[in-house]
Amino acid sequence: MSTLRCTWCGVDVGPDEGYRAAEQAGERLATFCRLEHTVPWAIQGPHWEAGTLAEQPREEPALSECAHCGAALDDTRVLLVHHRGEYRIADAFCTTDHLRAWASAGGRWR
Numbered sequence: 783m784s785t786l787r788c789t790w791c792g793v794d795v796g797p798d799e800g801y802r803a804a805e806q807a808g809e810r811l812a813t814f815c816r817l818e819h820t821v822p823w824a825i826q827g828p829h830w831e832a833g834t835l836a837e838q839p840r841e842e843p844a845l846s847e848c849a850h851c852g853a854a855l856d857d858t859r860v861l862l863v864h865h866r867g868e869y870r871i872a873d874a875f876c877t878t879d880h881l882r883a884w885a886s887a888g889g890r891w892r
């Protein structure tokens with residue numbers, strides 16, 4: 783399995799760690815070593831890479847609304863998947879800006 787690098791800082795990100803952001807409709811991906819690195823990335827661009835998620839998160843009701851503002855989402859949503867050991871924890875957002883706002887507020891663990 784090829785090693786991914788953080789889209790923001792370039793460090794290696796193993797398959798069972800870090801975060802994957804995906805805009806599935808546009809088949810665009812980004813990889814992050816830490817949640818905090820989504821913030822400057824979103825502010826600066828954001829720069830996506832072409833690609834799709836290697837592992838699709840389980841489709842859950844929570845993924846049909848923005849984790850930040852609660853807006854109903856369609857297939858233009860932005861997914862963020864936390865890889866933590868064997869766990870895959872997904873959240874969805876209406877825009878990368880709301881991903882940024884959510885991440886800068888501490889994400890899930892605030």
Ligand SMILES: [Zn+2]
Nearest residue numbers: 788791815819
């Ligand atoms: Zn990083």
Ligand SMILES: [Zn+2]
Nearest residue numbers: 848851876880
């Ligand atoms: Zn939102």
